[in-house]
Amino acid sequence: MLQSFYTAFTGLTADKRWLSIISDNIANVNTVGFKAERAVFEDLLARSLTTFKNGAPVNTEIGGGVFVSATVKDFSQGTFMNTNNPLDLALDGEGFFMVRDNQGLTYYTRNGEFRLDANGDLINMLGMKVQGWMLDDNGNMAGAISNITVPMSMDPKVTKNISFEEPSNLDSRADVITAQFDPANSTTYNYVNSQTVYDSLGNPHTLTYYFQKIDTGTWRVYTLIDGTLTPVTDGNGNYYEYVTLKFDSNGNVVSAGSDTQVSLAQNEQDTGTNGAFTLANPPVIGSVHIKAIDGVTVNIHDEGDGDGDGIGNLVDENGNVVGTINYATGEIQLEGDYANSSSITVDYLYNPTAATATLDYKDITITGYDPNTGAQTPFTFAVNYEKLRQLASDFIFYAQQDGNSKGDLMAVAVSxxxxxxxxxxxxxVKDIARLAIATFKDKEMLVRKGSWLYVPNVQTFTPVIMPGGVISKVRSGMLEMSNVDIANEFINLITAQRSYQANARVITTDDQILQETMNIKR
Structure with a gap:
């Protein structure tokens, strides 16, 4: 009889633990990423006896009650809550985010409430570092899994590569032009457009392309940096005034070359009287730069031949006309404050010879020419014209370059x-890192550590780790809520309560029976 007391008591104990599990689930109904627990009941066996009657076995089994042997986690997907915070992340599918504490221990969590700290590290609400792969400049994962750090600023990068991209087009219906190219005369070219390029300090410079159609399917491309004509090179120390592009009948570039070789002249000095000078070599239109007058540094360049008379204006950095240049004879006449000058130092491009070059239209190098110093600059751009087309359609300019100025972090987004x-x-916009997502063959091996965190119950166990997007999508601006079903928990609560009451009644009944037994003696 006393055994029934203890059997009912195991029921009370099991129901009490079940109530604890239910109350924990209900309490965490608003906990981000929480996974509900389910109690596993196991029966106890007090006595088991097997006898035989007429050769047949007869079992006598008396149970000893019940106990909660384990809890099982419900890893089903929780509902998503929209937060509009780009660093609030939710996993749509399998897997866990990986976070690491200051001791180097890795935890796993479904809670994606992340933020950037003052150092740019991506952390959770406990200050643990979110794990992933840092990406190189090409967007490839570089190195092993590590802390994710978002740079708070971007260093300037000099432009090195330029490429024309679809739908760039030169209109094949454009008229052929035979006049000498002059950037100041719009009748000497068919189309002009420009893009910004950057030096090593992040200073912006304007790279301008002038397109001149000289024959059917044949175009010349002149390039100017900050208004100064710049040559192209074949990589063997030879420089050319322009690039000649040839297109096939389908409008694709098939070859590139040039037939006007130029040379870089630096620090050429000339003397004269009353501001009159004659250069030894006639310059190319748009290429003259006077960097010193009577030993004083200046910044004067020519504007090109605006009316076709072979004469161009010389202007200072404020755009004031300070003289003229005769491109045919090389004669310079300074005016105004410089009218009585006796010496000048000039940098320019000139045409010593005429030579034909074959260039690679996928890799044509433009050599920069600094109007402030007159010298060749670190501007060396590799230009790819492969995707430039010539079709009977309007002119379209679309060219990409890989340089940039200094930038400060404005926003972060997650794909x-x-x-x-x-x-x-x-x-x-730069790809910085890619989140690491871990999954386990048996998720029940994970142990709750509180604060949304899990660890494997075998320290040497290795999870399956893969980039985000492989087994689950990463939803930015959302959080996965608890998957606790309130209605189901209330039903379990009622069931646990009634079960507890029933076991209590068993103990009461046992007490009454024991009392009747005691009364036999009376």
Whole structure:
């Protein structure tokens, strides 16, 4: 009889633990990423006896009650809550985010409430570092899994590569032009457009392309940096005034070359009287730069031949006309404050010979020419014209370059495949890192550590780790809420309560029976 007391007591104990599990689930109904627990009941066996009657076995089994042997986690997907915070992340599918504490221990969590700290590290609300792969400049994962750090600024980068991209087009219906190219005379070219390029300090410079159709399917491309004509090179120390592009009948570039070789002249000095000078070699239109007059540094360049008479104006950095240049004879006449000058130092491009060059239209090098110093600059751009077309359609200019000025971090976004993108004040958007997502063959091996965190119950166990977007999509601006079903928990609560009451009644009944037994003696 006393055994029934203890059997009912195990029921009370099990129901009490079940109530604890239910109350924990209900209490965490608003906990981000929480996974509900389910109690596993196991029966106890007090006595088991097997006898035989007429050769047949007869079992006598008396149970000893019940106990909660384990809890099982419900890893089903929780509902998503929209937060509009780009660093609030939710996993749509399998897997866990990986975070690491200061001791180097890795935890796993479904809670994606992340933020950037003052150092640019991506952390959770506990200050643990979110794990992933840092990306190189080409967007490829570089190195092992590590802390994700978003740079707070972007260093300036000198432009090195320029490429024309679809739908760039030169209108094949344009008229052929036979006049000498002059950037100041719009009748000497068919189309002009420009893009910004950058030096090593992040200073912006304007690279301008002038397109001149000289024959059917044949175009010349002149390039100017900050208004100064710049040559192209074949890589063997030879420089050319322009690039000649030839297109086939389908409008594709098939070859590139040039037939006007030029040379770089630096620090050529000339003397004269009353501001009159004659250069030893006639310059190319738009290429003259006077960097010193009577030993004093100046910044004077020619504007080109605006009316076709072979004479161009010389202007200072404020656009004031300070003299003229005769491109045919090389004669310079300074005016105004410089009218009585006796010496000048000139840098320019000139035409010593006429030579034909074959160039690679996929890799044509433009050599910069600094109007402030008159010298060749570190501006060396590799230009790819491969995707430039010549079709019977309007002119379209679309060219990409890989340089940038200094930029400060403005915003961070995360794509569905877990790529963290940073937007900077210079307009650049850079792929910084890619989130690491871990999954386990048996998720029940995970042990709750509180604060949304899990660890494997075997320290040497290795999870399956893959980039975001492979087994689950990363939803930015959302959080996965608890998957606790309130209605189901209330039903379980009622069931646990009634079960507890029933076991209590068993103990009461046992007490009454024991009392009747005691009364037999009376």
């Amino acid at each position: 569905e495949d877990g790529v963290i993108k940073a937007t900077y004040s210079n307009g650049k």
